[in-house]
Amino acid sequence: MGSATLQGRSERATIAALRAGRASLGDLWRYGRPAGMTALILLLCFLSLYPMVMLLYGSLHSTPPGIPGTFNLDGYLGIATTENVVVLANTIGLSFVKTILALALAVLLAWIVARTDTPGRGVLEVLITLPFFIPPILTATAWAMLGNAQVGTINLAWRWLSGSDTTLVDVYSYGGVVWHMMQYSTPFIFLFVVDAFRAMDPALEESSRMSGATRWQTFWRVTFALMLPVTTSAFILSFIRGVESFESAVFFGTPVGIEVITTTIYHSITQRAQPDYQSATALSFAALALMFLLLVMQNRLLRGRSFTTVTGKGYSPNITRLGRLRWVTFGVCILFFVLTVALPIGQLLLSSFFKFFGFYQADMLTFDHYRSVWENSSFWRAFRNTMLLGVAGATATMALGGIVAYVTTRTRWRGRRLIDILAWLPWMMPGMVLGIGFLWGFAILPHQIPIYGTLWALLLAYVALGTPVAVRVTSAAYQQIATDIEECSRVHGAGWWQTLGRILIALAWPAFAVGWVLIFFGIMRELSASILLYAPGTEVLSVVMLKMWVGGKPEEVSVVGLVMLVLVLLFRWVQLKVIKKRISTL
Amino acid sequence: MLRRSVLGLLAAGSVGPAWAQGDDWAKVVDAAKKEGKLVIYTASIGSVFHKAVIKSFEQKYGIAVELLEARASEVRERVRVEQSAGRFLGDVHHNGSTTTWLMNRDGNFQPYGSVPNTKNIIAPFSASNVVIPAEVISYCLMVNRNLVKPADEPKSWKDILDPKWSGKILSDDYRALGGGAVFFVVMYDTFGKEFHEQLAAQKPVFSRDLANSERRVARGEFPLYLPFSLQNYNNLKGLPIKPIVPAEGRPYVRFDLTMLKNAPHPNAARVFMNHYLEPESQLVFANAGYAPVVGGVVEKTLEEIRGLLATKAMGTTTPERQDAMLELAKQIYK
Numbered sequence: 047m048g049s050a051t052l053q054g055r056s057e058r059a060t061i062a063a064l065r066a067g068r069a070s071l072g073d074l075w076r077y078g079r080p081a082g083m084t085a086l087i088l089l090l091c092f093l094s095l096y097p098m099v100m101l102l103y104g105s106l107h108s109t110p111p112g113i114p115g116t117f118n119l120d121g122y123l124g125i126a127t128t129e130n131v132v133v134l135a136n137t138i139g140l141s142f143v144k145t146i147l148a149l150a151l152a153v154l155l156a157w158i159v160a161r162t163d164t165p166g167r168g169v170l171e172v173l174i175t176l177p178f179f180i181p182p183i184l185t186a187t188a189w190a191m192l193g194n195a196q197v198g199t200i201n202l203a204w205r206w207l208s209g210s211d212t213t214l215v216d217v218y219s220y221g222g223v224v225w226h227m228m229q230y231s232t233p234f235i236f237l238f239v240v241d242a243f244r245a246m247d248p249a250l251e252e253s254s255r256m257s258g259a260t261r262w263q264t265f266w267r268v269t270f271a272l273m274l275p276v277t278t279s280a281f282i283l284s285f286i287r288g289v290e291s292f293e294s295a296v297f298f299g300t301p302v303g304i305e306v307i308t309t310t311i312y313h314s315i316t317q318r319a320q321p322d323y324q325s326a327t328a329l330s331f332a333a334l335a336l337m338f339l340l341l342v343m344q345n346r347l348l349r350g351r352s353f354t355t356v357t358g359k360g361y362s363p364n365i366t367r368l369g370r371l372r373w374v375t376f377g378v379c380i381l382f383f384v385l386t387v388a389l390p391i392g393q394l395l396l397s398s399f400f401k402f403f404g405f406y407q408a409d410m411l412t413f414d415h416y417r418s419v420w421e422n423s424s425f426w427r428a429f430r431n432t433m434l435l436g437v438a439g440a441t442a443t444m445a446l447g448g449i450v451a452y453v454t455t456r457t458r459w460r461g462r463r464l465i466d467i468l469a470w471l472p473w474m475m476p477g478m479v480l481g482i483g484f485l486w487g488f489a490i491l492p493h494q495i496p497i498y499g500t501l502w503a504l505l506l507a508y509v510a511l512g513t514p515v516a517v518r519v520t521s522a523a524y525q526q527i528a529t530d531i532e533e534c535s536r537v538h539g540a541g542w543w544q545t546l547g548r549i550l551i552a553l554a555w556p557a558f559a560v561g562w563v564l565i566f567f568g569i570m571r572e573l574s575a576s577i578l579l580y581a582p583g584t585e586v587l588s589v590v591m592l593k594m595w596v597g598g599k600p601e602e603v604s605v606v607g608l609v610m611l612v613l614v615l616l617f618r619w620v621q622l623k624v625i626k627k628r629i630s631t632l
Numbered sequence: 633m634l635r636r637s638v639l640g641l642l643a644a645g646s647v648g649p650a651w652a653q654g655d656d657w658a659k660v661v662d663a664a665k666k667e668g669k670l671v672i673y674t675a676s677i678g679s680v681f682h683k684a685v686i687k688s689f690e691q692k693y694g695i696a697v698e699l700l701e702a703r704a705s706e707v708r709e710r711v712r713v714e715q716s717a718g719r720f721l722g723d724v725h726h727n728g729s730t731t732t733w734l735m736n737r738d739g740n741f742q743p744y745g746s747v748p749n750t751k752n753i754i755a756p757f758s759a760s761n762v763v764i765p766a767e768v769i770s771y772c773l774m775v776n777r778n779l780v781k782p783a784d785e786p787k788s789w790k791d792i793l794d795p796k797w798s799g800k801i802l803s804d805d806y807r808a809l810g811g812g813a814v815f816f817v818v819m820y821d822t823f824g825k826e827f828h829e830q831l832a833a834q835k836p837v838f839s840r841d842l843a844n845s846e847r848r849v850a851r852g853e854f855p856l857y858l859p860f861s862l863q864n865y866n867n868l869k870g871l872p873i874k875p876i877v878p879a880e881g882r883p884y885v886r887f888d889l890t891m892l893k894n895a896p897h898p899n900a901a902r903v904f905m906n907h908y909l910e911p912e913s914q915l916v917f918a919n920a921g922y923a924p925v926v927g928g929v930v931e932k933t934l935e936e937i938r939g940l941l942a943t944k945a946m947g948t949t950t951p952e953r954q955d956a957m958l959e960l961a962k963q964i965y966k
Contacts, residue, residue, distance in 0.1 A: 111716070113712070296840065404851050489713045489716075578702075582671060583698065596677040
């Protein structure tokens with residue numbers, strides 16, 4: 047009896063201890079969640095709201111921070127001109143046309159790669175995404191040589207073949223600006239949608255076909271409809287990027303009088319004796335308001351609809367057998383690759399072995415550009431810094447984006463909308479303006495906080511700039527995962543973190559991988575904020591490339607661009623190998 | 633006797649300060665070496681000649697140089713923001729004379745004290761107690777040799793108004809800060825508004841991608857480019873291009889050196905400024921196509937450059953009327 051009493055006491059004590067343990071975990075959950083949310087909001091406020099507040103001050107003040115002046119609305123009143131209406135129409139028109147065209151092309155390419163039996167799809171997937179990773183300055187240079195009206199290679203070939211003296215293409219035109227922007231938008235949207243296509247349960251399409259729908263009806267009503275969160279996210283991200291695009295307009299638009307918002311801002315900041323920050327920031331906020339409307343529209347479009355395609359049931363990705371048509375789809379992919387990669391990169395590769403870009407004479411053959419880059423200590427320092435910032439930045443951004451996306455798409459926690467908006471803000475401000483916001487914001491921090499003039503300044507700016515992409519990529523993936531899988535995990539005793547890691551991240555990780563690569567190479571290319579935040583010793587590749595370019599060494603820039611391309615190929619190869627292995631185990 | 637004494641005093645008087653100056657300067661150099669470091673903010677991006685002078689400075693004095701390169705307006709904004717936040721990180725500022733003038737007006741600099749080599753600066757340039765002329769960018773015309781026969785080459789700036797050049801001129805933008813704006817001001821001052829009205833009728837194509845513009849002309853997209861910065865000639869050697877300084881001369885713009893306010897390494901800054909004005913340093917710039925600001929250098933310059941630099945300096949822009957001229961350019965070149 048004595049021992050039984052002891053045993054009973056022991057059991058009660060154990061249960062009490064377990065209850066106490068649960069109570070403390072419950073307390074942790076109860077109090078930890080608001081604390082976590084507060085921390086998340088504070089972090090996002092620092093990364094995105096803080097520089098924006100600095101810019102808002104700049105738009106409402108007659109002088110930039112640190113100089114005595116007065117508050118007024120001159121910046122906003124000054125943008126209401128006929129000239130700016132034309133600029134706005136140009137900006138929206140160009141971005142809209144290029145986004146529609148790029149979206150259509152990207153969806154087609156993604157479907158071909160993910161859901162058809164087109165030959166060589168693995169290789170095609172890598173090739174299609176390559177243009178996104180080439181610095182725009184290089185493709186612009188290559189296209190300026192290929193498509194100028196006077197002596198462009200394409201026009202010379204056309205005249206030689208046709209015997210006419212007409213011009214086939216002229217990149218210095220609206221069409222040229224759209225085409226150059228599309229080269230970045232198409233692979234960007236492709237990267238967004240291809241894994242969503244791949245992760246879709248084919249049972250939905252099979253049901254449609256079994257119910258008598260044609261292949262096209264099934265694609266349009268089922269496949270494409272279910273892709274709406276991903277495609278609208280990609281559309282909006284791409285449209286906004288188009289509004290903020292600078293390189294295409296400045297290279298191919300400005301010479302023929304086509305001005306857009308970013309070139310106008312650039313003029314205000316860098317082309318006047320007295321930089322007009324008030325006008326530049328006011329114009330940026332006007333553009334931001336416009337883009338915010340788009341986001342509201344997207345929310346309305348998607349509200350109350352279910353886009354679940356990944357459920358608890360096992361499935362394997364469905365492949366549409368195209369028969370002979372598969373060679374047509376193969377041809378489409380190859381044509382895209384030839385036009386956007388082979389032509390410009392071929393030009394760059396060729397040029398990198400000649401003394402001068404575009405002068406292919408035997409006596410000008412040289413390895414000097416490779417040698418020069420190899421022996422350039424600034425390049426190697428920048429390479430190390432960029433790799434460090436790229437890996438740390440992409441990882442931190444995806445971690446932050448994954449958490450933000452979870453909170454905004456999988457919970458009903460208070461404050462989630464605020465988090466969503468905060469994470470979006472940096473995407474809606476042109477990079478060159480946001481860079482100034484970071485500069486102002488970081489410089490006035492107390493000197494004890496070692497951010498300004500260090501790698502931290504660049505890292506924080508990169509995380510802020512990349513977070514919108516990370517959130518969109520992961521939230522689109524989360525939205526496709528049924529909540530019952532998550533609930534099932536919790537019912538079986540898994541904790542919140544376990545469920546997040548083993549269910550959500552495990553299922554959405556191809557999207558994580560894509561997001562990581564997008565952000566990593568976004569960091570490699572970022573210049574607007576980098577040029578304002580770097581300090582001696584913390585140079586990054588984009589800054590070194592700018593120095594080479596302005597210093598009259600475009601051949602060396604193309605060597606660096608080719609190094610970046612090799613890195614891309616390596617990354618994408620590893621990524622796709624891992625994804626393939628992972629998909630086969632699903 | 634008295635006469636001899638007076639002469640002796642005069643001699644001592646004239647030599648004395650020189651001795652004292654030399655002695656003081658040695659102390660400045662010692663102090664600079666003790667500082668051991670120098671931070672330069674420059675708007676001269678990617679210039680190998682600038683780096684060559686910096687390297688020779690490092691080798692000569694053992695002072696490590698850190699270089700921050702950015703575009704003129706970006707350098708200006710960084711300095712302004714840093715100083716208003718109480719961060720004094722840079723020592724020497726190197727930028728175009730317009731931006732330097734604006735920054736001087738805003739109080740971003742401090743007097744540098746004395747720099748011995750400023751005495752070698754030649755007219756029309758001169759140093760103030762804050763600003764030291766550094767080197768001069770000269771602008772001329774550039775033609776594609778394959779497209780323009782020697783007989784057709786413009787001899788005067790006015791020759792580009794000939795209808796045969798209509799639609800065939802690639803140009804830096806006159807409506808934006810830079811070489812184009814300098815060209816606009818100097819032509820306006822020399823030939824009046826009519827020159828620009830006629831040039832606008834020639835429909836020049838504007839591009840701000842300067843390095844690429846020169847190559848576009850070299851590749852034959854356009855036969856004529858202006859204003860061509862002479863210092864880029866070295867980068868283009870081997871291409872079918874030719875720089876031409878018209879009879880009236882060449883517009884120019886000066887780059888200046890200044891000491892940033894509360895510079896952490898003021899002595900190193902002064903020694904660097906002095907080094908920059910050494911004939912050997914100026915010769916590096918002159919051989920690259922920059923006009924030197926000290927005497928006795930042009931004569932030693934490479935022969936092919938010497939002829940171009942020996943031409944008349946036509947004129948330059950002034951910061952006070954920069955905005956008004958940019959506005960005028962906008963009205964004429966729509």
